[in-house]
Every structure is written in structure tokens, then in C-alpha cells.
Amino acid sequence: xxxxxxxxxxxxxxxxxxxxxxxxxxxxxxxxxxxxxxxxxxxxxxxxxxxxxxxxxxxxxxxxxxxxxxxxxxxxxxxxxxxxxxxxxxxxxxxxxxxxxxxxxxxxxxxxxxxxxxxxxxxxxxxxxxxxxxx
Amino acid sequence: xxxxxxxxxxxxxxxxxxxxxxxxxxxxxxxxxxxxxxxxxxxxxxxxxxxxxxxxxxxxxxxxxxxxxxxxxxxxxxxxxxxxxxxxxxxxxxxxxxxxxxxxxxxxxxxxxxxxxxx
Numbered sequence: 530x531x532x533x534x535x536x537x538x539x540x541x542x543x544x545x546x547x548x549x550x551x552x553x554x555x556x557x558x559x560x561x562x563x564x565x566x567x568x569x570x571x572x573x574x575x576x577x578x579x580x581x582x583x584x585x586x587x588x589x590x591x592x593x594x595x596x597x598x599x600x601x602x603x604x605x606x607x608x609x610x611x612x613x614x615x616x617x618x619x620x621x622x623x624x625x626x627x628x629x630x631x632x633x634x635x636x637x638x639x640x641x642x643x644x645x646x647x648x649x650x651x652x653x654x655x656x657x658x659x660x661x662x663x664x
Numbered sequence: 665x666x667x668x669x670x671x672x673x674x675x676x677x678x679x680x681x682x683x684x685x686x687x688x689x690x691x692x693x694x695x696x697x698x699x700x701x702x703x704x705x706x707x708x709x710x711x712x713x714x715x716x717x718x719x720x721x722x723x724x725x726x727x728x729x730x731x732x733x734x735x736x737x738x739x740x741x742x743x744x745x746x747x748x749x750x751x752x753x754x755x756x757x758x759x760x761x762x763x764x765x766x767x768x769x770x771x772x773x774x775x776x777x778x779x780x781x782x783x
Contacts (some may be wrong), residue, residue, distance in 0.1 A: 538774070546752060548682050549674055549705075557673050557706055558713045563721075570730035573756050574749065578673075580682055580739055581745045583705040587683040590684050593693065599687065601696035608765075612743045616711045617704050 551576050586614075674709070675700045715740050 554576045556566050590603040601624065608614045608621045627634070679702040682695065686721035687693075713728075720728050730753060739745055 546755070549678055551675055553671065554709055557674070561710060561714060562673055563717045564713055564728075566727070568728065569760075570757075571713075571716065571728045571733045572755075574730050574733040574753060575709060575716075576741070577752055577756075578712060578733070578745050578749050579705050579708050581749065582742070583679060583682060583701055583706050584686050585745075586704060587701055588686060590697070591687055597688070597691050599683075599693040599697045601700050603695060604697055608704075617707060620703055620707055621700055626780070629713050658762045660700055 547573070547580070548577050549576050549580055556578065673706045674702050679705055711740065713735055 541596050546614050551572055555572055558572070558575060586604065586607065587599065589607045591599045593606055594600060594603040605621050605623045608617045609623055676698055680698050683693065683698075683701060684691070691748065713732065713736075716728055716732045718724070719732045719739065720733050723732075725732075733752065734746060734753075737743070
């Protein structure tokens with residue numbers, strides 16, 4: 530049966546250089562309301578570049594860590610440090626322990642004695658500056 | 665369309681395999697790191713396609729082309745991927761043409777070999 534298909538003898542079956550399932554990539558792309566049809570060429574390119582991207586991210590994360598391990602925090606560190614990875618910051622936050630979190634909140638509370646609930650980080654920074662100069 | 669929520673994620677096993685291939689042998693990848701990478705890759709797909717969609721829109725076109733995707737990758741400052749990607753893309757196109765003409769020959773001369781439909 531397999532011998533019946535001569536195409537297998539050539540390197541002309543499906544692109545062997547793709548590992549990710551293109552159907553899944555297509556589904557993800559089409560989940561955006563702005564994308565209706567996805568042609569084969571854009572689909573190939575998006576799939577391929579996503580593979581390059583994940584390899585690149587993993588390598589960098591691995592190199593930033595010690596030992597022979599790749600941990601979540603290595604990836605989160607790379608994401609937080611590289612501005613082109615800004616789009617991942619919300620889904621890959623740096624993890625901190627509960628104690629660190631409490632310390633952080635305590636520090637924040639000590640700094641901005643005003644209502645910092647409704648002000649963003651940036652505006653509270655400037656508040657700190659102005660309150661610091663008045664001291 | 666996606667029927668289940670998992671359909672919007674790239675498969676963990678495949679992503680892990682790709683990553684393992686490029687890391688030195690015997691590297692342990694934690695479970696969290698694996699899910700993180702798969703999630704990052706899935707979000708990246710959306711990120712690139714939305715950048716490409718913007719280019720399509722700004723050119724007042726309707727259909728996304730390969731060129732739009734390449735431009736989008738530059739737009740989001742992943743220029744370093746453009747060169748290797750273009751090379752792979754050339755091979756892909758050559759491969760598709762070969763495949764089409766082969767498929768055409770296989771069907772014998774009943775249909776005339778129809779080459780690439782669009783650009």
C-alpha cells in the first residue's frame with residue numbers, strides 16, 4: 530500500500546520542516562475576529578516563526594539559568610527583561626512567595642500613604658517623588 | 665472554529681519536543697516551564713497574526729499574504745527571524761510548486777496541470 534504512493538519517495542510530501550500542527554495554528558489565528566480566511570502561505574510562515582520563537586525563548590531562558598534545568602522563573606525573567614516580549618508579561622508574571630508579596634505590599638503602603646488603590650504604578654511613582662522633595 | 669478551549673492552545677507535547685531538540689541532552693524542563701512555553705507560543709501566534717492583520721488593513725487589502733507576515737515580524741521587532749524564515753519560505757514555495765506539478769502529472773493529462781491558483 531505504502532509503495533503505491535510514489536510521492537513518498539521524493540521529498541515532496543508535506544513540508545517536513547514544520548513540527549507544530551498547522552491546523553491548530555489556523556484555529557488560533559481564526560479565533561481573532563479580524564481574521565477570516567488564512568491562506569497556506571501566511572499559515573506556513575506563522576507556524577514556522579512560532580517554532581523559531583519558542584526555540585529562541587527556551588534557549589535564552591535555559592542559558593540564563595544555572596544547572597541543567599529549565600524552570601518557569603527563567604522564562605519569566607527573560608520575558609520581564611526583554612521589551613519585545615512585552616506581550617507575554619501578563620501571562621508570564623514573575624512568581625513571588627506569599628511572604629515576598631506581603632513585604633511588597635507593606636512597602637507600598639509605607640511609601641504611598643495616600644490612596645494608591647486608584648492610582649497606577651506610574652502615578653504613584655511621581656507622587657513619591659513630589660512627597661520626597663517636600664520633606 | 666474552536667470548539668473546546670484547549671483548541672486555542674498549542675499542544676504541550678509538541679512544543680516540549682521542539683524545545684528538547686535544541687537544548688542539550690538531559691536537560692530537565694519543569695512542568696510549569698513546559699506549560700509556560702506552550703502558552704507563550706500560542707499567544708505569539710495571535711500576536712503575529714494581529715500584527716499582520718494591521719498591515720493588511722493599512723494597505724487596504726483583504727487577503728493576508730506571506731509578505732504581510734514577514735513585514736509584521738519586522739514590525740514587532742523580531743527582525744532576527746526574518747532571514748532564516750525567508751529562506752525556509754523559499755524552500756516551502758519551491759516544494760509546493762514541485763508537489764503541484766507532480767500531482768498534476770499523476771492525474772495524467774486528463775486535467776491540464778493547474779499551477780498555483782493565486783499569487
